[in-house]
Amino acid sequence: MAALVSLFADLPFAAPTVTLRAERAGDAAEREALLDAAMGAGRTRKSSEAIRRGRLPAEGLSLVAETEDGALVGTVRLWNVTAGERDGASVDALLLGPLAVAPQFAGLGIGASLMRRAVAESLWRGHRAIVLVGDAPYYERFGFSAAPAAELAMPGPFERHRLLGLELERRALAGAQGAIRPTGRMAVEAD
Structure with missing residues (x-):
């Protein structure tokens, strides 16, 4: 058997077929288990979580990656927020996160595919940043x-160098100052 394995050792690993799709209500338990496995139990204490808590993700911007057999192996969600203010007016934006890939599927490009799709969907839906x-x-x-x-x-503690932005529309965040705050629908509104 060892000789047979070494015969194929130089061939590239055949990654499983993964499909990206919109998240469905039935994905919740599997998504949460994936997030726990990828990010650990402390993930719910992050500042980003305070913004997401009790809110629904932005319309059409919850994506998952699943294998041919239906296993959830990646997730990304975006949330409606205000990114501070500019000239006394709130600056509408999205907060991306969490992005996670099942540990056993890390390094296969699933996270990058989810990111590209999330950014493209955000732009297509008319979001600015x-x-x-x-x-x-x-x-x-x-x-x-x-x-x-x-x-x-x-809100709360965060590492300044890790707070990043992407302007989907030129200068969408220019001059924006202040706290990032949630604006999306409350989760209880969906019931």
């Missing part, structure tokens, strides 16, 4: 940087 808290080296390839979010703040 996206903010997130994350690792700049990862999110820079999708157009995010610290500069557009430099004058914004999260």
Whole structure:
């Protein structure tokens, strides 16, 4: 058997077929288990979670990745927020997160595919800007940087260098200052 395995050792790993689709109500339990596995139990104590808590994601902007056999292996959601104010008016934006991929599927491009789809869907739906808290080296390839979010703040503790923004419309975050606050529908409204 070892000789047979070594015969194929130089062949690239065949990644499973993964499909991206809109999240469905029946995905909730599997999504939460995936988030716990990928991010750990402390994920609910993050500042971003305070913004999301009790709210519904932005319309049409909850996406999942699933395998051919229906297993959920990735998730990303976006949330309606105000990204501070500019000239006394709220600046509408989206908060992206969490983005997560099942640990056993990490490194296969699933997170990148979810990110590209999330940004494209956000643009297609007419949103002007996206903010997130994350690792700049990862999110820079999708157009995010610290500069557009430099004058914004999260509720509670956060690491300034990890607050990133993406302007889907030119200068959408220019001059925006202050706290990022939730504006999306409350979850109880859906019942």
